[in-house]
Amino acid sequence: MPPSRSWRSYPQTYRLEAARCKGCGKAYYPPRLICPGCKGREFEHFRMKPSGTIVSHTVIRTPSSEFSGLAPFAVGIVEMDDGPRLTLQLADVGFEEIKTGLPVRLEFRRMYSEGESGVIHYGHKAVLVRK
Amino acid sequence: MAVGIIGYGAHIPRRRIKVEEIAKVWGADAPSYKRGLELLQKSVPALDEDTITLSVEAARSALARAGIDPQEIGAVYVGSESHPYAVKPSGATVAEAIGATPDCHCADFEFACKAGSEGMFVSYGLVKAGLIKYGLAIGGDTSQGAPGDALEYSAAAGAAAFIMGADEERIVATVDETYSFMTDTPDFWRREHQFYPSHGGRFTGEPAYFRIVTGAVAGILKKAGMTPSDFQHVIFHQPNGKFPKRIGKRLGFTPEQIETGRVVPLLGNTYSGASPIGLTAVLDVAKPGDRILMCSYGSGAGSDAFVLTVRERILEVQDLAPKTRWLLDENIRFVEYGEYAKLRRKIRLASE
Ligand SMILES: [Zn+2]
Numbered sequence: 501m502p503p504s505r506s507w508r509s510y511p512q513t514y515r516l517e518a519a520r521c522k523g524c525g526k527a528y529y530p531p532r533l534i535c536p537g538c539k540g541r542e543f544e545h546f547r548m549k550p551s552g553t554i555v556s557h558t559v560i561r562t563p564s565s566e567f568s569g570l571a572p573f574a575v576g577i578v579e580m581d582d583g584p585r586l587t588l589q590l591a592d593v594g595f596e597e598i599k600t601g602l603p604v605r606l607e608f609r610r611m612y613s614e615g616e617s618g619v620i621h622y623g624h625k626a627v628l629v630r631k
Numbered sequence: 632m633a634v635g636i637i638g639y640g641a642h643i644p645r646r647r648i649k650v651e652e653i654a655k656v657w658g659a660d661a662p663s664y665k666r667g668l669e670l671l672q673k674s675v676p677a678l679d680e681d682t683i684t685l686s687v688e689a690a691r692s693a694l695a696r697a698g699i700d701p702q703e704i705g706a707v708y709v710g711s712e713s714h715p716y717a718v719k720p721s722g723a724t725v726a727e728a729i730g731a732t733p734d735c736h737c738a739d740f741e742f743a744c745k746a747g748s749e750g751m752f753v754s755y756g757l758v759k760a761g762l763i764k765y766g767l768a769i770g771g772d773t774s775q776g777a778p779g780d781a782l783e784y785s786a787a788a789g790a791a792a793f794i795m796g797a798d799e800e801r802i803v804a805t806v807d808e809t810y811s812f813m814t815d816t817p818d819f820w821r822r823e824h825q826f827y828p829s830h831g832g833r834f835t836g837e838p839a840y841f842r843i844v845t846g847a848v849a850g851i852l853k854k855a856g857m858t859p860s861d862f863q864h865v866i867f868h869q870p871n872g873k874f875p876k877r878i879g880k881r882l883g884f885t886p887e888q889i890e891t892g893r894v895v896p897l898l899g900n901t902y903s904g905a906s907p908i909g910l911t912a913v914l915d916v917a918k919p920g921d922r923i924l925m926c927s928y929g930s931g932a933g934s935d936a937f938v939l940t941v942r943e944r945i946l947e948v949q950d951l952a953p954k955t956r957w958l959l960d961e962n963i964r965f966v967e968y969g970e971y972a973k974l975r976r977k978i979r980l981a982s983e
Contacts, residue, residue, distance in 0.1 A: 515728060515730055
């Protein structure tokens, strides 16, 4: 991904900024211009709390080349406490520990880098809440 | 005007490797390393963790405790000897991730293991001068020791963050005195483009760590008009378990004063994060009125020392973010040398 493209998504990838429709209250991540629910065009932007619940999960063993060094790794759909569902890598976890319904928190992590000399892309991954 | 810490936090990777596991690979005698270094294990960062990611997580915990709008942070300083980029500041990514941009001064600091305390000193100074409202200082590292070298047993990863401010109602610990002590001492270095550092072996001890820390502690005690018995806690730089105990004893501190902030036996040496993480472990359990002395050490070589006094608000913020002892004792998973070698990129992959 060219640096300019990842740079434009920093509000979402770095700060988890979502948009809540002023018409019907539904939250979208990434933000949208028109609400698919009520066709509203006014949104309030806000930062999601970095917490949610695992809705479903799988293990990736043969990923695309930029993630090959990480394989095998777990990926899950996480329903955020603020509403939106995100597809996220599940980090620092044994695959047998992952279960639907478990609470997670999002941590800032390295996503991938363009080789040894390119830009490093950062974002969020989910880790199990272990309190 | 009182200036002090209004929020603090630490972050440590979850993985650990035991000293025995490293010693086994190199045919070294584990009991003698454990005795000699007073080290049981060290933290190991995952492939997706680096100084920037650890700094962001530590900063978020500090923000949770400070309870401020990140837009009011006027300076972000990350001190490290393992910045992910040679050119491109770690602090810019951290500031962007926590929402402190664009109205913000930012710089990365380097001075071996004291880069974190440098940021603390500078942000404290800027708040005191009235140039910024709040300053965020972070010390963090994902340090590497060459395979088989003595440093491999201790080089670990972690970060601690502190937000300095002057809001009377937000201060959890005032900074009462500061003092820095520094000379050119070639005890440890890494040249440009070198993957692993070099060190002066035994020269890192007496003429370096012990002489510099002694100078810094003597200097700040004199400046503050205090003696070792005035403190409930003292935190020294901790490259291994033995050095902070030995310097503490020599300077007249008791084991009780040293123990709470001596996190290295379970963590390893987190370089720029070492004494700062020790300070977070102390603040997690400190009581109002406690006096704390912190003294960092960075090879090359110098120390920054701080006298702090804990305020009532500490009791309100201790539970607002993960405590350092929980990160050390509970949130851990042990790895074997093979996984460690992969995570620390000691194995070259075909795709690289
Ligand atoms: Zn709507």
